[in-house]
Amino acid sequence: MASIKDVAAAAGVSVATVSRALNGHPSVSADARARVMEAVDALGYRPNAVARSLRTDQTHTLGLVISDVLNPYFTELARSVEEEARALGYSVIIGNADERPELQDHHVRTLLDRRIDGLLVSPTDGGSPLMLDAARAGTPMVFVDRWIPGVDVPVVRADGQTAVRDLVAHLCRLGHRRLAIIAGPAATTTGSERVEAFRAALAEYGLPLPDVYIGQGDFQAESGRRVTEGFLDLPQPPEVVFAADNLMALGALDAVRARGLRVPDDIALAAFDDIPWFVHTDPPVTAIAQPTGELGRAAVRALVDRIEGRTPRSVTLPARLVVRRSCGETHVPSQPPAPPTQSPSPVQRSTS
């Protein structure tokens, strides 16, 4: 590959002048600039980004460590992150943790070794020493979706509390009383927060959340299937299963179907995260939708602010309930049960 020396020789100038011409430095004569550009074209020269990075100590690259590429939520997040980053002049390198803390650390380490300018992460655990060290050492960092309490890093995420309360209101209105949840790992914020939001909402309706109705999943499909089978084996199975993410809902559908049961007749289902397929499942799945694209863009803006010396802001955006048919048919009840303390916020009713 042609190097800057070859271009300099071909253009009859020094490498310094080539560098300046290519970087749009004003103090280059029109003549020199033209000769450089000509040589660049003739040689098909492309600057070596590795050399440039070593010299300037910046890579114009962001690292993004997502929890699971097979999860459409993270895939959509990754897409919006890349788009916004590109618009701001950054590339992004994606690492897939596959919900495994050690794989997450592998990617964080690799990314740090490559001297990425900043790190966007959705932690799969409560904070490994590596991640904590990086944050403390001042690596520009932003948490997205999931975060680690007690670490001084901006957080961009959705707040699902209101939407979860709306969901519980919807379920109660349909007459359900035995509600269960498939939780994510307790070490993740989304793993514990969604259970707590669910528990709090149930409490408003005077409903308990017994331990047997809290199934421990890992945000991947197989765990959703396993937990749902456990629920179905209970002497008194729940009437509703709320999956804390879309992949565990997929697993739940697998389990229900494998027993020859039907949603919602035999058991109702709802999910955190909305995805396009939920419109076409049998039945369409009631879900809590996050403003995924906006989260990705806000996270990039916060990280780039941090990198470029501005003050980054944490952002929390609301999630919202999308009612479909997987919890039973909705009909206007003569006497809607109002929660004791707060009335539910407006709910989007899907046209599907």
Added chain:
Amino acid sequence: MASIKDVAAAAGVSVATVSRALNGHPSVSADARARVMEAVDALGYRPNAVARSLRTDQTHTLGLVISDVLNPYFTELARSVEEEARALGYSVIIGNADERPELQDHHVRTLLDRRIDGLLVSPTDGGSPLMLDAARAGTPMVFVDRWIPGVDVPVVRADGQTAVRDLVAHLCRLGHRRLAIIAGPAATTTGSERVEAFRAALAEYGLPLPDVYIGQGDFQAESGRRVTEGFLDLPQPPEVVFAADNLMALGALDAVRARGLRVPDDIALAAFDDIPWFVHTDPPVTAIAQPTGELGRAAVRALVDRIEGRTPRSVTLPARLVVRRSCGETHVPSQPPAPPTQSPSPVQRSTS
């Protein structure tokens, strides 16, 4: 960040010795090695991969340019690519072309600038000058899924011909006669090959594929919806729509539902690419499954062979038909219509 100089100073050796110790060079005394390791731990030193790459002229990084991250097929491909690469000691940087040739070129250029060791690509078009130049210039390269004819680059892909013939046999057996296809861009191999395979299979059954039954899509959901609407508006709409990928099938489902029609009663649907959600759609979708994980792994092995001086091999793996209910209920016909020339190969019948 601590550099190799800091480590050398702390350990009381030269940077050369630190480098050798870290790279497991045999000619380093046990004593020196121990002092280096101690200094490394104390300083939390991590070698700068940028500097190392500049010096060694290798990045141990593979570039992967996929057509669309929102497509679960490519997402699964990306996952298997990353896994196999990691096992072989390589990182991978993913670029999402979003089915746009100019965005594909942007990523190829960025990846080349970063001096990745090799490039895995699933081209969104028939070959841009940039891609062609890179191949000709000797950049280690492998095409996966889609490829560019006339370029001397190994290809790893699935052959869907047999599966498409099985699909057509299945459709004929169900009594369908007016079959349509939502095609991908003609400039892509999968865009044109799938249409040709479909046309050839129909010919075996003496069935035509009129131009009005070939809808031009772009492999993304919206185009599937648009094309399907066009089909439904025809004076004589097709009885079956075969979507050339899973996202266009999603769009087709959207269109059918928007009209208040039902699959398969009003119109049947089949798709190229199988994804987990097809088991749970209403109705479950008959699809052609690719050995996606194996394709990703084989592509990485071919590329690494090429990079490390061995001779890479092209690989073609068979796809297979998975029958579900979206084309109508299957029942054993008294007189199965056999194709004139060849009998269909065994078909996997899904349990779902």
Added chain:
DNA sequence: CTGAAAGCGCTTACAG
């Protein structure tokens, strides 16, 4: 077994 030195391909003060 070890160190001094060159060099990978850039950028950028410094001097003219």
Added chain:
DNA sequence: CTGAAAGCGCTTACAG
């Protein structure tokens, strides 16, 4: 406006 030179952090022949 331009060039010579230093230096980013490594690796690796070369000499001892």
